[in-house]
Amino acid sequence: MPAKTYGYAENSAEVDALQSYAGVDVILEDMPERGQYRMLRRFLREGDTLMVTALSSLGDSDGTIGGEMDYFLQHEIRLVVLELPITMQELDTSSTALVYRTVKEVLRIWQQHKEAVQVQRLVRQKEGIQAARKAGRQFGRPVIEYPKDWKCVFEQWQARDISAVEACRKLKLSRSTFFRMAKRYRQKEIGGD
Structure with missing residues (x-):
């Protein structure tokens, strides 16, 4: 052939x-x-x-x-x-x-050159993030502030006087936001801040 x-x-x-x-x-x-x-x-x-x-x-x-x-x-x-x-x-x-x-x-x-460039890029990126944090730059989504009635409604919910659904309605928060805030609030209380 x-x-x-x-x-x-x-x-x-x-x-x-x-x-x-x-x-x-x-x-x-x-x-x-x-x-x-x-x-x-x-x-x-x-x-x-x-x-x-x-x-x-x-x-x-x-x-x-x-x-x-x-x-x-x-x-x-x-x-x-x-x-x-x-x-x-x-x-x-x-x-x-x-x-x-x-x-x-x-x-x-x-290939070795590409890997070295990638490592160097990651090191520079890490250094840039550290410098930005030292300068006070915040990364990620901003933290949602507690609503004005938070403490009262939270204590009612913890005492089981109201349900989570009712607490969310009173505070005008979604369930996920409410539970995320509740977790953060508990950690803050435990930490003593």
């Missing part, structure tokens, strides 16, 4: 980019779950070529992409990535292996 060239695209823009290359036998468009990709991968045979526009078409992380590259190298399937012109050249097996190792190393370094 002669070797075939397959194209795999995740959206219509990628389909258009792949169709501009002559000799692409099949172009599959996929949804984010990559179901079509997994099916296509089972059809690929030694000597076939898989053409994608970007490495991200193979997976979401550097580990997944590296695993796919290893699979292609092991099964002698040529991978052509349009964003990496060196993969478009005809290379022997050892040169292909070198290119794949280099790309995998670059991916690993890029």
Whole structure:
């Protein structure tokens, strides 16, 4: 069976980019779950070529992409990535292996860089929140003040003279707000504030 060239695209823009290359036998468009990709991968045979526009078409992380590259190298399937012109050249097996190792190393370094940037962003965010709190900035929803008849109605409710529904009606509060305020009021009494 002669070797075939397959194209795999995740959206219509990628389909258009792949169709501009002559000799692409099949172009599959996929949804984010990559179901079509997994099916296509089972059809690929030694000597076939898989053409994608970007490495991200193979997976979401550097580990997944590296695993796919290893699979292609092991099964002698040529991978052509349009964003990496060196993969478009005809290379022997050892040169292909070198290119794949280099790309995998670059991916690993890029992933480490992304993780370091994320950690740095979180540290800066935490420092900014701490500085804002020191400056007196309040975060979250403002605390609802107790209604003017709160203490009297609350004591009646605690003594079971009135129901929670009646207490809510008298104070013009929803049930959830009433119970939240009651909890806060009890904690305030216990704390001695």
